[in-house]
Amino acid sequence: xxxxxxxxxxxxxxxxxxxxxxxxxxxxxxxxxxxxxxxxxxxxxxxxxxxxxxxxxxxxxxxxxxxxxxxxxxxxxxxxxxxxxxxxxxxxxxxxxxxxxxxxxxxxxxxxxxxxxxxxxxxxxxxxxxxxxxxxxxxxxxxxxxxxxxxx
Numbered sequence: 442x443x444x445x446x447x448x449x450x451x452x453x454x455x456x457x458x459x460x461x462x463x464x465x466x467x468x469x470x471x472x473x474x475x476x477x478x479x480x481x482x483x484x485x486x487x488x489x490x491x492x493x494x495x496x497x498x499x500x501x502x503x504x505x506x507x508x509x510x511x512x513x514x515x516x517x518x519x520x521x522x523x524x525x526x527x528x529x530x531x532x533x534x535x536x537x538x539x540x541x542x543x544x545x546x547x548x549x550x551x552x553x554x555x556x557x558x559x560x561x562x563x564x565x566x567x568x569x570x571x572x573x574x575x576x577x578x579x580x581x582x583x584x585x586x587x588x589x590x591x592x593x
Contacts, residue, residue, distance in 0.1 A: 444471070446482065446523060449533040451587055454486065456520040459512060462486050463587050465528055467537060469518065480518040485536060485561060488512045490590040491569055507570055509588075511562045513540075513554065526586045532568060539564065 446469045454462045464486025471480050489510035494503050528536075539560055547553045569588045 446471075446518060446521075448537070449528045449530070451524045451526040451528060452484065452521040453524060453591060454484075454516075454520065455522055457516070459486060459488065459514065461591055461593065462488060462512075463524075463591060464512075464514075464521070465533070465536065465587065466521070466523075467540060471518075477515070477517075481515055482518050482521065483513070483515050483540070484521065485540070486512050486514070487565070487587065491566075491588060507566060509562050509566050509569065511558050511565060513548070513558060513561070515548075524586070526584075528584055528587070532584060535564065536561065 446466060448467055448469065450466045452464050452466050454460050454464055464484040467483045467485055469480075469482040470477075473479055473481075487509055489508075491509060492506040494506055498506070540557065543553050543557050548557075568584070572585055572588070
C-alpha cells in the first residue's frame with residue numbers, strides 16, 4: 442500500500458484539545474523515535490478560524506475578523522484523519538521554511554514556540570486574505586478548505 446500521509450496533506454485532528462480542527466501535515470515519521478515510541482507527525486493547524494466578512498465592513502474591521510490563531514503540535518498519526526486536499530507546493534515550502542528556521546530542540550522552548558506561532562499566524566492570515574474566488578474544484582482555491590470551520 443502506498444504512503445498517503447505525505448507533507449502538505451490537509452488533515453483533521455481527531456483527539457485531544459484540537460479535535461475537529463484542520464491542520465497541515467508538515468512532517469511524518471512512520472517509525473518510532475527515541476522521543477516518541479509511536480508513528481508521529483508534526484502539524485500546523487488553525488485553532489481559531491477567520492469570521493465572515495461583508496462589503497459594508499471597513500478595512501479595520503475586516504483585518505480584525507480575518508485574524509487566525511495557529512497551533513503547532515507533534516502527535517500520534519493515529520489521531521489524525523487525512524482529507525483529499527493538499528496544500529500548494531509554494532505555500533507548503535514557505536511554512537516548512539519558517540518551521541525549519543527553529544530547530545526541533547528549540548520547539549520545546551516556550552518563547553521560540555510563541556515567536557514561531559506568531560510568524561505562522563501572520564503568514565497564514567495574509568494567505569487567507571489573498572485567496573482567489575472560485576469553487577473548491579479549482580486547484581488554486583483548495584487551500585480555502587483549510588480556512589473554513591469544520592461543521593459537524
